Amino acid sequence: MPVPPERSGTASETPDGTPREGRAVRALAKVRAGLPRTALAVLAGLLLALAFPPYDLWPLSLLGVAALSLLTRGRTVRQGAWTGFAFGLPFFLMLLSWLRVIGWDATVGLSVVEALFLAALGAGLAVTSRLPVWPLWGACLWITQEWARDRLPLGGFPWGRLAFANTATPFTPLAALGGAPLVTFAVALSGTLLAWAVLRLPGRGRAGHPRPAAAGLLGAVAVMLAGFLVPVPTAPAETVKVAVIQGNVPNPGMDFLGRPMMVLNNHAAATEKLAADIAAGRAEKPDLVIWPENSSDLDPFSDPLAYRRIDEAVKAIGVPTLVGTLVDGPDEQHVQNEGIVWDPRTGPGASYTKQHPVPFGEYVPFRDQLSKVITRLQRVARDFYPGDHNGVMQLGPARIGDVICFEVAYDEIVRDTVDQGARVLVVQTNNATYARTGQPEQQLAMSRLRAVEHGRAVLIAATSGISAVIAPDGTVVQRTEELTAAELSATVPLRDGTTVANRLGAVPEWTLALAGLLACGGAVLVTRRRRPEAGARTDGTPADGRSLEQLVP
Numbered sequence: 001m002p003v004p005p006e007r008s009g010t011a012s013e014t015p016d017g018t019p020r021e022g023r024a025v026r027a028l029a030k031v032r033a034g035l036p037r038t039a040l041a042v043l044a045g046l047l048l049a050l051a052f053p054p055y056d057l058w059p060l061s062l063l064g065v066a067a068l069s070l071l072t073r074g075r076t077v078r079q080g081a082w083t084g085f086a087f088g089l090p091f092f093l094m095l096l097s098w099l100r101v102i103g104w105d106a107t108v109g110l111s112v113v114e115a116l117f118l119a120a121l122g123a124g125l126a127v128t129s130r131l132p133v134w135p136l137w138g139a140c141l142w143i144t145q146e147w148a149r150d151r152l153p154l155g156g157f158p159w160g161r162l163a164f165a166n167t168a169t170p171f172t173p174l175a176a177l178g179g180a181p182l183v184t185f186a187v188a189l190s191g192t193l194l195a196w197a198v199l200r201l202p203g204r205g206r207a208g209h210p211r212p213a214a215a216g217l218l219g220a221v222a223v224m225l226a227g228f229l230v231p232v233p234t235a236p237a238e239t240v241k242v243a244v245i246q247g248n249v250p251n252p253g254m255d256f257l258g259r260p261m262m263v264l265n266n267h268a269a270a271t272e273k274l275a276a277d278i279a280a281g282r283a284e285k286p287d288l289v290i291w292p293e294n295s296s297d298l299d300p301f302s303d304p305l306a307y308r309r310i311d312e313a314v315k316a317i318g319v320p321t322l323v324g325t326l327v328d329g330p331d332e333q334h335v336q337n338e339g340i341v342w343d344p345r346t347g348p349g350a351s352y353t354k355q356h357p358v359p360f361g362e363y364v365p366f367r368d369q370l371s372k373v374i375t376r377l378q379r380v381a382r383d384f385y386p387g388d389h390n391g392v393m394q395l396g397p398a399r400i401g402d403v404i405c406f407e408v409a410y411d412e413i414v415r416d417t418v419d420q421g422a423r424v425l426v427v428q429t430n431n432a433t434y435a436r437t438g439q440p441e442q443q444l445a446m447s448r449l450r451a452v453e454h455g456r457a458v459l460i461a462a463t464s465g466i467s468a469v470i471a472p473d474g475t476v477v478q479r480t481e482e483l484t485a486a487e488l489s490a491t492v493p494l495r496d497g498t499t500v501a502n503r504l505g506a507v508p509e510w511t512l513a514l515a516g517l518l519a520c521g522g523a524v525l526v527t528r529r530r531r532p533e534a535g536a537r538t539d540g541t542p543a544d545g546r547s548l549e550q551l552v553p
Contacts, residue, residue: 034079038086041071045091051165052095053441061165062220064091065191069138070198072125084122088115095160098437101253103376106360114149114157121145124516127523135192135216137523140516142188143181147513150410154359158409159442162187167448172474173230175453179411179501181509183449186223193220233455234472236493240398240424243286243317244459244488245270246467246480247295252435260298263463264306266485267295268313274487275316286489288396289314289321292461293337293404293428296325300340300348315344320396323348324404324428324461334385337362339402339428341395350394353387354404355413392420398494401456405429408446411506418454418502423494425450425458432464435482440466448474455499457492 048064050057068087072080092111099107121141128137142162150156158164163183166172174182197216247266250259271291277283298306300323314321320343327336337354357363363383364370371377390413391402401422407413408427417425427447431440444466451458451470458470465482469490480486501508 034082037071037079037083040067041083041086042090044068044071045087045089046094048087048165049091049094052160053165053445054438056165056168058166058169061162061187062191062194062224065142065162065188066194066198068122069125069129069135069192069195072122073129073134073195073199075126075129077123077126080126081119081123084125085115085119087122088118091115091118092160095442098434098439098442101433101437102361110157113153114160117145117149120148124520127527128516128519131519131523131526135189135196137516137519138192138195139185139189140512140519142516143185143509143512144514144516146181146184147509154365155356156410158411163449164409164442164446167445167452168474170224170227172449172452173227173232175449176232176455176499176501177230178504178508179415179453180449181411181512182501185508185512186226190220190223193217193223232452232473233495233497233499234493235495235497237423237496238397238494239491240288240396240494241284241286241489241491242398242459242469243274243289244461244467244469244490245274245289245291245295246462246465246484246486246488247292248483248485249432249464252432252464252483261306261309262297263294264296264298264309267291267463268309270485270487271313271321272316275318278317283489286317286319288319288398289317290426290428290459290461291321291323292463292467293324293339293430294326294463295461296323299326299328299335302328310342311347314342318344320344322393322395322400322402322426322428322461324430327351327353330385333382335382336385336387337404338387339391339393339404339426341393352389352391352393352402352404354384354407355387355390356407356410357384357386358406390416390420391426392417392422399423400426402426402428405431405443408443408450411509414450414454415502415505418456418498419505422456423496424492425454425456427458427460429460430463431466435464440482444468444476444479448476453499453501455495455497455502457495459492 044064044067047060051061051064071083089111092114093107096107096111099110124141125138128134128141131137146161150158161180161184163180166183166187171183171186174186193216197213200212200216202210245267247263247270250262271289274283278285296306296310300307300310310323320341323340323342325338325340327338329336338351340351341349343349359365364377364380393400393402399421401417403414429443447458447460448470451472452474455472457472460468465480467488468479469477469488469492471477472493472495478488478490480488
């Protein structure tokens, strides 16, 4: 009779002989001990969300950064990652609450994905908090995190960048030097310096002098005020008279288009009304007209009625008009989101096709597999086909740089138009799905930052709002309300000069992001080298109770 093998432990023991009950108790104790920190991380994430539109409490962006720095300081990698996730999830749930129009499952799903990047940030902050000048490395890591989120997955999703909460603050002029990444870096550095100051306040269980804390606070203020030293170029080479048409939609939400031709008729009628006012002497004739994204809900090249209606409106106003429409092709499975230059004499001409379609909104990745599970994706009947060139086009007397909707959030798409000669930026957008949810305000803020970053006026044409005229210094000269028909007329500058941000391109972003990664690598190496000398435990904390910062010269 075979003899059963000896068991390595009893049923109440783990294979290494540790009592199972004791391990469970210790794990539960760790969870309980971490609950206050987790709760504070959740609160800090919500505070950061309040820094963004539509709330615009921008100083909270500094406090949010400072809070996350304090909560991750001296923690293990695992603890830092969890704290970052607990910070990031409520932040994105609140920031992206406008996605509830599509479904709360979409809001939660995207928020979880984005929060994973904040988890990585939390881990990095925990590691680098043991290094000298850790506020600098922490600020660099915010750039590393945003660099990754802007590109991954499926082309990235840049919403929630610290720069987008600071589009009308003392930090904003820094965009003219280093674009959105430099603004984010400055905000993050001010926040980490605030955290450094808090840690050096006297009375935290040790004797101290207020001077170091005051130095940290002054450093944070100095970084914030540095923007006032940056000149923002605004002098025009020429000017142009523009009219922006907001025709409105029948109903906001997922079914904003209503019956065929309704949205097109709204924009055509608004244009013809402007033409009548010009003829009656009540309005001045513009040099060009801008219609929004999806201002024609039918493809004018395959629908003769849509073509004729657009042509009638453009002939009535008598100046070149940028028309937003969906165009079939290049095959039966795809459609293209285009801005088309429509001349009153020669008809449609140059066009721009949106380069960055929105995953799950304008195309469905892994369509065959996911559509069987998520039937709502079947509403996206055809995938949007991406364009292969930028939006620089001649529209009457102006060389414009056209970007469509969410593309305004992506640095390289906007920068490329200016690099290729755009003298004024145009953002054609359709926010009717998200009307009065806060999303249009968030997109308006991004356009304000782009104006400063590139020294260009920005014209926003939205089907249902918010349409706006933005000066090169980021000032909103005119704007519309949401869910109303409106027309904006303005004289805007055409500029040829480029900012330092344009000349540097992506160099500041890559430099700062790489610095963050190298700081993490350096912290890991320091930890490994110091362990044998200091008797460090496996979690990176020295056995003698000293912090690793005390061990690092």
